[in-house]
Amino acid sequence: MKHLLSTRDLSAASALRLLDVAEEMSAVGEREIKKLPALRGRTVVNLFFEDSTRTRISFEAAAKRLSADVINFAVKGSSVSKGESLKDTAQTLEAMSADAVVIRHPASGAPARLAASDWIDAAVINAGDGTHEHPTQALLDAFTLRRHWARIGGTPSAGTTLAGMKVLIVGDVLHSRVARSNVWLLTTLGAEVLLAGPPTLLPVGIGSWPCTVFYDLDEAIAQRPDAVMMLRLQAERMNAAFFPSTREYSRRWGFDDGRLALLDIMGLDDTVIMHPGPMNRGLEISAAADSPRSTILAQVRNGVSVRMAALYLLLSGDPHDDEPRDDETHSLPHDLPIPEGRTTR
């Protein structure tokens, strides 16, 4: 794996390896000294054409825990109308010998363009591109779901898949890179994915996705999902006639207290509620965000582990990369350096 651009082209073996390495990385985060020497002397550039403090600091923490040097490069304003082109920016970073570029960009496909071009040789990690994909978000969601699923099953999560799990994703799928990345990754990992949202916010062409689509959220909840992932809604979409009002949206597709209570009534004791953040409380999600079912803070925490795994596997040259075999997918990574201060249990 040279780049991490999308989850659609991620094999089950590669995805599981990322998640398994992330489990190892998460152990580092629990130590007093949260640092590995793995990427000492390597340079990671966070190239952000769009503001996203959450994603940027998550990547920054991940790179720093691996001892990489981190450069934050925020391109202000619209790159379309003014300022330096993506090509010139990339060539500048190349001249500064960046080893990895973590890119957030408002244009779908910008990371793929960077990776395919001869502008820069660095590993490219997509940190969210337009309405295309956000693969590390999906990986952290899968990581969170896998831990939950394994805990219910009473097994350690490393090496396991999401087989048998039913995940419901709700909201503005059309504009959501999180939804796209999750659809591909979760199904690759064996989960069944259900989508629910207003027909205006489900893309034309969704029929070819490996999902069941519902227009009615309650009908979707009746399918007894093991996890409900609420997508962020941009209230401005109302102005383009995607829905009549935020109140109507909230009533029909928001995860409100009534629907939270419904889970209890249905006896869905183990169903978790997820949100990629930042949340619009009172719009797509209510106090459900604070309930014991919520995984929202675990998602944030797991984000660092998953991003450490991605950086580590891309930059250290994964020996298992080229020919992933099935038997490897269930084995723990054995080429990780021993974390500083770690004791073997």
Next chain:
Amino acid sequence: MTDTTQHATSTEYLIRHASILGKTSADLLLRDGRIAAVGDTAAAQASPSAVTIDATGLVALPGMVDLHTHLREPGREDAETVETGSRAAALGGFTAIHAMANSSPVADTAGVVEQVHSLGLASGWVDVRPVGAVTVGLGGERLAELGAMAESRATVRVFSDDGVCVHDPVLMRRALEYVKAFDGVIAQHAQEPRLTEGAQMNEGDVSAVLGLTGWPAVAEESIVARDVLLAQHVGSRLHVCHVSTAGSVEIIRWAKARGVDVTAEVTPHHLLLTDELVRSYDPVYKVNPPLRTADDVQALREALADGTIDVVGTDHAPHPSEHKDCEWAQAAMGMTGLETALSVVQHAMVETGLLDWEGFARVTSVIPARIGRLHDQGRELVAGEPAHLILVDPAARWTVDPAAMATKGRNSPFRGLELPGSVRATFYAGHATVLDGALATPRQVAPAREAAAWTR
């Protein structure tokens, strides 16, 4: 109407054993801008100074006529000029091209169309026919001075806001009616603007995955449907530019069956490429209308074969590299096409058995000349006709290398593709603009001729 056969150069060409329209092998004698003889008598009539060309194995076709070329001059001479674009056209087998009006300034006055026309005459590689804008500045609000452009030295007959749709139904109706006064035609870029705000690619399975804003087929089809009904209502001539969807084909087929005077065009790229290519996010595949699905490609091929779609138009749209060396959303729409048109159409239509070479001549020369009212182009290859013709080696195979092209644009979506067919020679009014597959010399126009045109 410019008579390009006047003041022709004096070099005489005797073409031996050419397969006329892919059929009978015959000799052709070109003299004084015209075909002097065809068949067994040609060699006997040739003067001793005639240059003999052995055309064994080559197909003789009428010079191709493009109804849809972007030459970028005036305004974007870094992208293309009349000179470079018409060189590319000659190499591609064209003897006439229509320069679209979306230059800067827009070709919406007699002055601009005459300038483009003069530049074409000065270049001398092909007949450059300016297209006039329908509305002032392509603004879609007021009619441009269509009559002045029609009566100018450029004798404009094709009017188009190409790049922008004349979406106001009243304005479209008036334009269709008005150009009847001088036998003009409105060439519509069918794109409903509200349905395509921010559109980046065909809306469908691929756009859903890529997260690119969709350009739905219905945005084209709804305008085509409206326009054929308008054309019928006012009894006018309508030309639909770059038809890209199976649904548009159905509507045009229906309109023709009802007797509507509509013609339609398809680009070479829409006959070959699909939106699957967009998965690369390489903006070389970004074009307007966008690449569609394999079903659309098949429908367009069948429509071109059965005459529902009348002509091939290249929509040659060169762009400087910085407009393509960027993110998809930021990239310009458009592809070069003049130097690959013949090969792509041979590949998509002739080698699939959908068209023979006579059919190829019909869709690339005869009908486009008729739509543009170019009376001396797209003629039969018989004695007495103007000598606009090309010699094509259908057995040739070549790999597309945009860097080797005469156009300034390097944005060819066929880059690296091996294609059949090669233009070996182009004769523009009896003058060889291309020989042995390479540019020869432009046709010089006697200054007296231009002076005469001024005073006409």
